Amino acid sequence: MCVNVDPDVDYQCIVGSLQYLVSCTRPGIANAVRTLGKVLNCFTEEHFVLAKRVLRYLQGTREFGLVWYKPETPALQLVVYADADLGNERDDRRSIAGYVLQLNGCTFAYKSKKQPIMTDDTCNTEFVAASECSNMIM
Template structure:
């Protein structure tokens, strides 16, 4: 998008991505990869990036009532967590 087109957009792409980053840090780790990809284009976004950001917002709206209940009452539940920290080497 040109600078003029960016200035006339009804929504602030950078603001939306910033808000999504806030959600990732606080509660919504499930959107971390999508937000990381959106963040790559903060200074050179186009219609494709706008559409991708809208898809993330639509996903959030559709999954706003989902959650993970950890109440400590069930003893037979086992959790497995995997991480990949080798990317920094």
């Protein structure tokens, strides 16, 4: 059942502000914000409580963010992480895949989204995630 917990608080505005933070400096909350964004037009009190939890997390971790440091050596070090889960989405059983690209220890690109195809085991799911990541690198 859809409910507006407090007419003075705009759930859509909160989620939009969180999405802005994800795109600028806080990629670590991307999955939580993606989950909150799935119910923008029909949220429950539970979703509102989860949104407040993300806000409390941000308040407690104000010093976190993306920082670029001058490397000690002129060589560039590229580190890439890719991961996926198997059928996490309850509505269509598609997997969520993501990757993070770091240059000299600082994240410069990331993505987390539903995979476009359904896979039947964890190995295939991981290969799809690695493939999407390698496409980003190229």
